[in-house]
Amino acid sequence: MHAYRSHTCGALRAGDAGQNVRLSGWIHRKRDHGGLMFVDLRDHYGLTQIVLSPETPGFDLVERLRAESVIKIDGEVVLRTAETVNPNLPTGEVEIRARSVELLSEAAELPVPVFGEPDYPEDLRLKYRYLDLRRETLHKNIVLRSKVISSLRRRMIDQGFTEFQTPILTASSPEGARDFLVPSRLHPGQFYALPQAPQQFKQLLMVSGFDRYFQIAPCFRDEAARADRSPGEFYQLDMEMSFVTQDDVFAAIEPVMQGVFEEFADGKAVTPAPFPRIPYREAIAKYGSDKPDLRNPLVMGDVSEHFRGSGFKVFAGILENPKAAIWAIPAPGGGSRAFCDRMNDWAKGEGQPGLAYIFWREGEEGGAGPVAKNIGPERAEAIRQQMGLKVGDAVFFAAGEPDAFYKFAGLARTKVGTDLGLVEEGQFKFCWIVDFPMYEWNEDDKKIDFSHNPFSMPQGGLEALNTKDPLDILAYQYDIVCNGIELSSGAVRNHLPEIMMRAFEIAGYSAETVETDFAGMLNAFRFGAPPHGGIAPGVDRIVMLLAGTTAIRDVIAFPFNQQAQDLMMNAPSEVLEKQLKELHIRVVKPIKV
Numbered sequence: 001m002h003a004y005r006s007h008t009c010g011a012l013r014a015g016d017a018g019q020n021v022r023l024s025g026w027i028h029r030k031r032d033h034g035g036l037m038f039v040d041l042r043d044h045y046g047l048t049q050i051v052l053s054p055e056t057p058g059f060d061l062v063e064r065l066r067a068e069s070v071i072k073i074d075g076e077v078v079l080r081t082a083e084t085v086n087p088n089l090p091t092g093e094v095e096i097r098a099r100s101v102e103l104l105s106e107a108a109e110l111p112v113p114v115f116g117e118p119d120y121p122e123d124l125r126l127k128y129r130y131l132d133l134r135r136e137t138l139h140k141n142i143v144l145r146s147k148v149i150s151s152l153r154r155r156m157i158d159q160g161f162t163e164f165q166t167p168i169l170t171a172s173s174p175e176g177a178r179d180f181l182v183p184s185r186l187h188p189g190q191f192y193a194l195p196q197a198p199q200q201f202k203q204l205l206m207v208s209g210f211d212r213y214f215q216i217a218p219c220f221r222d223e224a225a226r227a228d229r230s231p232g233e234f235y236q237l238d239m240e241m242s243f244v245t246q247d248d249v250f251a252a253i254e255p256v257m258q259g260v261f262e263e264f265a266d267g268k269a270v271t272p273a274p275f276p277r278i279p280y281r282e283a284i285a286k287y288g289s290d291k292p293d294l295r296n297p298l299v300m301g302d303v304s305e306h307f308r309g310s311g312f313k314v315f316a317g318i319l320e321n322p323k324a325a326i327w328a329i330p331a332p333g334g335g336s337r338a339f340c341d342r343m344n345d346w347a348k349g350e351g352q353p354g355l356a357y358i359f360w361r362e363g364e365e366g367g368a369g370p371v372a373k374n375i376g377p378e379r380a381e382a383i384r385q386q387m388g389l390k391v392g393d394a395v396f397f398a399a400g401e402p403d404a405f406y407k408f409a410g411l412a413r414t415k416v417g418t419d420l421g422l423v424e425e426g427q428f429k430f431c432w433i434v435d436f437p438m439y440e441w442n443e444d445d446k447k448i449d450f451s452h453n454p455f456s457m458p459q460g461g462l463e464a465l466n467t468k469d470p471l472d473i474l475a476y477q478y479d480i481v482c483n484g485i486e487l488s489s490g491a492v493r494n495h496l497p498e499i500m501m502r503a504f505e506i507a508g509y510s511a512e513t514v515e516t517d518f519a520g521m522l523n524a525f526r527f528g529a530p531p532h533g534g535i536a537p538g539v540d541r542i543v544m545l546l547a548g549t550t551a552i553r554d555v556i557a558f559p560f561n562q563q564a565q566d567l568m569m570n571a572p573s574e575v576l577e578k579q580l581k582e583l584h585i586r587v588v589k590p591i592k593v
Contacts, residue, residue: 001022002022004022004024004072004104005022005023005024005072006021006022006023007021007022007023008023008043008044008045008046009023009025009041009042009043009045009046009047009048009091010043010045010046010047010048010090010091011045011046011091012048012077012091012094012096013090013091013093013094014079014093014094016077016094017077017078017079017094018076018077018078019076019077020074020075020076021074021075021076021077021096022072022073022074023041023043023048023050023072023073023096024043024070024071024072024073024104025041025042025043025048025070025071026041026042026043026067026068026069026070026114026134027039027040027041027042027062027065027066027067027068027069027070027071027107028040028041028042028047028067028114028115029067029115030062030067032063035053035054036051036052036053037051037052037053037059037062037063038050038051038052038095039051039052039062041071041073041096042134044139046089046090046091047089047091048091048094048095048096049080049086049089049091049094049095049096050073050075050095050096050098051095051096051097051098052098052101056098056099056100056101057099057100057101058098058100058101058102058103059101061101061103062101065103065106065107066106066107066108066109066110067107067110067113067114067115068107068110068114068131068134069103069105069106069107070103070104070105070107071101071102071103071104072101072102072104073096073098073100073101074098074099074100075096075097075098075099075100076096076097076099077094077095077096078094078095078096078097079093079094080092080093080094080095110131111124111127111128111131112124112125112128112131112132114131114134114135117135117136117137122553122561122562123561123567126553126559126560126561126566126567126568127567127568128568129557129558129568130568133557137554138554140547141543141547141549141554141555142555142557144264144543144546144547144555145539145543145555145556145557147264148260148264148539148542148543148546149216149235149539151259151260151263151264152216152237152256152260152539152542153216155255155256155259155260156214156237156239156256159212159252159255159256160212161212161213161214161239162210162211162212162213162214163213163214163215164205164210164213164214164215165215166195166198166201166202166205166215166217167195167201168194168195168218169182169192169193169194170192170193170194170195170201171192171193171520172191172192172193173193173196173517177196177221177222177223178221178222178223179193179194179196179220179221179222180193180194180220180221180222180232181193182194183583183584183585184583185582185583185584188584189584194220195217195218195219195220196219196220196221197217197219197236197238197536198215198217198219198238199455200518200520200521202238202239202240202534203240203455203493203495203521203532204520204521204524205240206240206241206242206529206530206532207524207525207527207528207529207530210242211241211242211243212239212240212241212242212252213238213239213240213241213534214237214238214239214240215238216235216236216237216238216539217235217236217237217238217536218233218234218235219233219234219235219236220232220233221233221234222564225560225561225562225563225564228485228541228544228550228552229552230540230552230553230556230559230560231560231562231563231564232560232564234538234539234540235538235539235540236488236536236537236538236539237256237488237536237537237538237539237542238534238536239252239253239534239535239536240532240533240534241532241533241534242530242531242532243530243531243532244492244531244532244533245492245531245533246434246476246478246492246533248533249478249490249492249533249534249535250274250275250277250432250478251274253480253535253537254273254274254275255273257275257430257480257482257487257537258270258271258272258273258430260542261428261482261542261545261546264546265428265546268426268427268428269426269427269428270427270428270430271428271429271430271431275430275431275432275480276294276430276431276432277431277432277434278292278431278432278433278434279433279434279435280433280434280435280436280437281435283433284402284406285300285302285327285402285406286299286300287299287300287410287413288300288327288406288407288408288409288410288411288412288413289406289407289410289484290433290436290479290481290486291433291479291481291484291485291486292410292431292433292481292484293414293423293429293483293484294429294431294483295423295424295425295427295429295483295484296413296414296417296418296422296423296424296484297417297422297424298329298330298331298332298413298416298417298422299330300327300328300329300330300409300413301327301328301330301386301387302325302326302327302328303326303327303328303383303386303387303397304319304324304325304326306326306375306379306382306383306386307319307326307375307379310374310375310376310379311374311375311376312371312374312375313374314356314399315356315397315399318399318400321401323401323402324399324400324401325399325400325401325402326397326398326399327397327398327399327402327405327406327409328383328386328387328395328396328397329395329396329397329398329409329412329413329416330387330388330389330393330394330395330416331343331357331359331393331394331395331396331416331420332389332390332393332420332422333392333393333420333422334359334393334394334416334419334420335359335360335361335391335392335393335394336359336361336394337359337368337369339359339394339419339420340357340359340369340394340396342419343355343357343396343412343415343416343419344357346415347408347412350408350411352408355396355397355398355412356370356371356396356397356399357369357371357394357395357396357397358371358372358380358383358384358394358395359393359394359395360384360389360390360391360392360393360394361391361392362391365377366378366380366381367380367381367383367384371397383395396412396416398412414484428482428483428545429482429483430480430481430482431480431481432478432479432480432481433478433479433481434477434478435459435474435475435477436451436452436474436475436477436478436479437451437452437471437473437474437475438450438451438452438456438458438459438470438473438474438475438477438503439451439470439471439473439506439507440471441471447507447508448470448471448506448507448508449507450507452475452477452489452491453475453477453489453491454503454504454507455491455493455494455500455521456475456476456477456491456492456493456494457475457476457491457492457493457494457495457499458473458474458475458476458494458499458503459473459474459475459476460473461496461499462496462498462499462502465499465502465503465506466502470506475491476491476492476533477489477490477491478490478491478535480535480537482545483545485541485544485545486541487537487538487541487542488535488536488537488538489535489536490533490534490535490536491533491534491535492531492532492533493531493532493533493534495525495529495530495531495532496525496529497522497525497526500514500518500522500525501514540552540555540556543555
C-alpha cells in the first residue's frame, strides 16, 4: 500500500465497503458522540467521515489535535446506516472505521477558520491566504479557473489558433495605464517595463507571417484596484488574426465564449451566437452605459419633444440648449408614490438635485405627480404611450446634456430594474458594443484625444481622417460584454503607416514622436503588413462571472489587497543597498508635508 493513501478523500463509495484503505488529509471537523469520535477528513478531492473508538490506537492523539492538523488513517470502509447517510456528500454512504492514526503535521491555533464560510477581514484572509484557499468555495473557484483556462486553450486550438509566448520584459509605453518599470543593471539609467498587454508583439507576429495567434497572457498595470479588476497583474485570452474583417473576429471568438460559458454555466442559459451588436451611441442612449446588462429589460427613450414648450418650466428651459435632451427611464410596476420617493432620495444620495417622475394609477387621468400636473394629461399620455407603460407603472427623467448625465441615467436604470425585481437572473447575456468613436474632446487640455485604442483602423480610412470632423469618425473598435461586465476590448488594426501617421497627427502627435515612440511597429508595417485584428477577453472576469462572485480576488489564488500589497509575501518591500547599487539606483524618500 502507498505510504500515504490508497484512495483520496473524495473517492470511496458504497461499492468499496469491506476494503482496507489508507487516507491522508486535514482534520476538517471533529465531533464527539458518546465515546465515538467522528472526524471529517479533507483533501483536495473531498471529505470522508472517519470513526474512531476509544480503543483505536491514536484516539487520544486525535482528541487533542486542532482542526487542520494533517493525519494518516488506516481502516476499513463500512456502510453507514440508512438514517446516517449524508446525501449531500459524494462519500456520504460510507465511513472509515479507523484501525490506526499517524500524525503527519500538527496545526497551531488558526488565525482564520477553515470550516464553514465566515466573513473575516480581507487583510487577515490575504495574509493567511494558504488557509483561506482551503475553504470550500474559494478552493472550488481556483479549480474552476484552471478548468476554464484549459477549456479556452482547447477551444482556441480547435479554431486553428497557434499558441505563442511574447516577452515579459519590454519597452515602456507612453500610452495607456501606468507601467511597472524594471531597472536595467547592464544599461545604467535605463528601464524595461512589464507589458500592459502583448498588443504590439501580437501585431508584429501578424507582420511576421503567422496567421492565428493566441496565448493566456499575463498583463501588468500599475493602477488602482476595483471589484472587477485586480491591481498589478491580470490574465487575458489574447488573440490576433490576419486577413480578417471585424465580422471574422466575431465569428472566431463567439463559439469560444459561448462554448466555455455553456460548459461551466451549471445549467444557466447562455446567449447563442451570433451575439447582438449594439452601436456605441445606441448603447449610451438606451442603457446609459457602453457595458449594458441585458438581463435588465429596461430601455430608456428620448422624450424631449413632450417637454419642449411645456408648462414644466425646468425641463422646457433646459431644452433651450440645443445640445440638451430629456431621457425617460421606464419603471414597470413602480407606480406608487412610495417607490418614486425612494428613487428621488436615492438620486440625492448620488449627488443629484432629485429625480423627476410621473406614475399612473387607476382613475387618475394623465398620470400623478408634480411633472404630470405641469405638462398636462395630453403630454403625459404621449410619454406613457411612447414608453409602453400602463396603470401601475412609473417613469423617471434625466435632463441636460447627455454627455453629462448619461452615466447617472444608466445607474438609475440599473437601480429601477434591480429594486423592482426585473433583472432576469440565472443566465449569461452577451453582446458586442461596436462603432466606438475614434476620438473624443479632452476638456482639460482643450484638445482632441484618442477615445479608445490609438492603433485601431478608422472607418473610412484616410479619406475619413482628411475630410470628417474628428469627433464624427468611428473606428473598427468593439467590446464584448456579458451581464454588464466588459470582458474585453478589441479592434481591427491600423496596419497602414500613412493612415497611422495621420491618425496620430489629429490627436496632436508630431511625426517625430510617432516615429520614436512606435518605431518597432511602424517600421514593420513599411515592409508589408496584412490587415489584421483581434481581441483579448479577460480570464479573471470570465471566471468571476462563472463562479458567481462579484470580487475578482475570489478567483485569483494569490491576489494583492486594495493597496496593491501582497501581505503574505510582504511585497513590495525594501531591498539591500547592494542591490540598489548594482542597478545604479538611489531611493529618494517622499517629502512628508
